Amino acid sequence: xxxxxxxxxKRGVILGIANRHSIAYGCAKVMAELGAQLCxxxxxxxxxxYVQPLAEELGADLLLPCxxxxxxxLEAVFHEMEKKWGTIDFAIHSIAWxxxxxxxxxxxxxxxxxxxxxxxxxxxxxxxxxxxAQRLMPDGGTLLTMSYEGAEKVVDHYNLMGPIKAxxxxxxRYLAAELGxxxxxxxxxxxxxxxxxxxxxxxxxxALMEDAAGKAPxxxxxxxxxxxxxxxFLVSDLAKGQTGNRIFVDAGxxxxx
Numbered sequence: 529x530x531x532x533x534x535x536x537x538k539r540g541v542i543l544g545i546a547n548r549h550s551i552a553y554g555c556a557k558v559m560a561e562l563g564a565q566l567c568x569x570x571x572x573x574x575x576x577x578y579v580q581p582l583a584e585e586l587g588a589d590l591l592l593p594c595x596x597x598x599x600x601x602l603e604a605v606f607h608e609m610e611k612k613w614g615t616i617d618f619a620i621h622s623i624a625w626x627x628x629x630x631x632x633x634x635x636x637x638x639x640x641x642x643x644x645x646x647x648x649x650x651x652x653x654x655x656x657x658x659x660x661a662q663r664l665m666p667d668g669g670t671l672l673t674m675s676y677e678g679a680e681k682v683v684d685h686y687n688l689m690g691p692i693k694a695x696x697x698x699x700x701r702y703l704a705a706e707l708g709x710x711x712x713x714x715x716x717x718x719x720x721x722x723x724x725x726x727x728x729x730x731x732x733x734x735a736l737m738e739d740a741a742g743k744a745p746x747x748x749x750x751x752x753x754x755x756x757x758x759x760x761f762l763v764s765d766l767a768k769g770q771t772g773n774r775i776f777v778d779a780g781x782x783x784x785x
Contacts, residue, residue, distance in 0.1 A: 533562060533760065533761065533764055533766065534562055534563050534764075535559055535562040535563045535564035535760060535763060535764060536562075536563035536564075537563075538563075538564045538565070538617040538618060538763060538764075539564065539565040539566075539567075539589075539609075539613050539615075539616050539617055539618075540564065540565075540566070540567065540616045540617050540618030540619055540620070540669070540670075540763070541566070541567040541568075541569065541590075541605060541606075541609060541616065541618075541619050541620070541661075542555055542556045542559075542566060542567070542568055542569070542620045542622070543569050543594060543596075543605075543619070543620065543621050543622060543623055543657065544569075544620075544621065544622030544623045544674075545568055545569070545570070545579050545582060545583075545622075546571070546575060546578065546579070547578050547579075547582075548582060549722075549723060549752070550622065550752065551622050551674060551719055551722060551752045551755050552620065552622035553582060553752060554751065554752020554753045554754075554755050554756040555620050555622065555672075555752070555755060555756040555759045555760075556568060556582070556586055556588075556756070557586065557752075557753065557756055558753060558756030558757050558759070558760050559756065559759065559760050559763065560586040560587060560588075562760050562764075564617075564618075564760075564763070565589050565613070566583075566586060566587075566588040566589060566590075567588065567589060567590035567591075567592065567605065567608070567609050567612075568582070568583045568586070568588045568590070568591050568592075569591075569592050569593065569594035569605060570591065570592075570593060570594070571593075571594070571595055572593065572595055573593075576593075579591070589612060589613075590608060590609065590612060592604070592605050592608055596623060596648075596649055596653035596656070596657075597645075597648065597649055602653065602656055602657065602660065603660060605660075606660035606661065606663070606664060609664065610663075610664055613664075614664075615664050615665065615666060615667070616661065616664045616665060616669060617665070617669045617670065617763065618669055618670045618671070618672070618763040619657055619658075619660075619661040619669070619670075619671050619672075620671075620672045620673075620759060621653065621654045621657050621671070621672065621673040621674070622673070622674045623649065623650060623653055623654075624649075624650045624674070624689065624692075624693075625646060625649045625650055626642070626646040626650070626688050626689055626692070627642045627645065627646065629642070630642035630643065630646060630687075630688045631646075631687055631688055631689065631730065632685075632687070633687065633688075634687065635687055635688055635690070635691065638687075638688050642688070643688065646688055646689070646692055647692050647695065650689070650692050650693075650696065651692050651693075651695045651696045651699060652699075654671075654673045654696060654699060654700070655699055655703070657671070658671050658703050658707070658712075658714070661712075662707055662710060662712050665710065665711075665712050666710075667711065668710065668711025668712055668713070668768075669711075669712050669713070670712070670713045670714075670715070670762055670763045670767075671700075671703065671707075671712065671713070671714045671715075672714075672715055672716070672717060672759055672762060672763075673696055673700055673715075673716050673717070674716070674717055674718075674719060674755075675693050675696055675697050675700075675716040675717065675718045675774060676689070676693050676718055676719070676720075677718060677720070677776070677778070677781070677782045678690040678693055679693035679694040679696070679697050679718075680694065680697075683736070684732070684736070685730055685732050685733075685736065686730065689730075696716065697716050697774055700714050700715060700716040700772070700774070701714075701772050704771040704772035705772065708771055713762070713767070713768070713770060713771035713772075714771055714772060715762055715770070715771065715772070715773045715774070715775060716773075716774045716775075717755060717758060717759065717774075717775055717777060718774055718775065718776045718777065718778065718782070719750050719752075719755050719776075719777045719778060720740050720744070720749055720750050720776075720777070720778025720779060720781045720782075721733065721736050721737045721740050721749065722737075722749060722750065722751070722752060723737065737749060740778070740779075740781045741779075743781055743784040744778065744779035744780050744781040744784070745779065745780035745781075745783060745784070746779035746780055747779070748779050749778075749779060750777045750778045750779050754777050755777045758775060758777050762775075
């Protein structure tokens with residue numbers, strides 16, 4: 529076994545970079561530093577000016593639009609990677625969205641339309657990503673997504689996203705079972721609260737971060753780069769014997785009630 533953490537020769541896509549504070553950017557930064565070739569996506573033309581400089585800084589081979597709620601855009605990303613590289617080794621999903629009125633309201637008051645749209649963008653898009661990725665992984669690979677402790681216990685103000693992240697975790701386990709024969713490994717990572725644009729939509733999020741840092745055994749929040757280091761390990765050959773895990777990167781916050 530190669531015991532190096534080098535990702536030289538590995539290629540893949542990272543979905544969900546919004547800016548330099550994104551968890552997805554933390555993953556991209558670490559993986560680029562370790563030699564991975566990257567395809568990076570941006571949500572739309574409004575988001576492109578924030579993402580393009582980061583892609584250039586990281587030396588990304590591809591920069592492509594990808595709004596998973598638009599028919600065909602996710603599939604087009606994988607088509608372009610197939611044309612560019614033929615095969616890939618990893619795909620990282622760092623996407624979550626809910627209508628604000630649903631996120632700020634009680635779960636019991638959520639609308640069917642809002643719930644379904646949040647579920648499609650935040651959860652089922654990972655399943656669709658896996659469907660596309662496994663085609664390009666004839667020799668195996670790694671699929672990663674981002675969860676949160678609100679998937680397994682009630683977190684104040686997390687509301688609608690709790691059940692959706694629980695579904696995402698379950699999807700990761702089922703995909704790990706289904707794709708294992710192909711040597712495609714699947715994990716969900718569970719960062720603690722971090723000051724990202726997506727998380728800023730959660731009501732009283734500053735208080736949530738303060739509470740998390742105060743209760744975490746390490747006395748602080750985790751960082752996007754620490755999530756990136758874990759992602760790099762799971763993509764590397766060092767983690768070939770692991771699949772189906774949910775792994776915390778939260779400075780130990782999940783240990784404390």
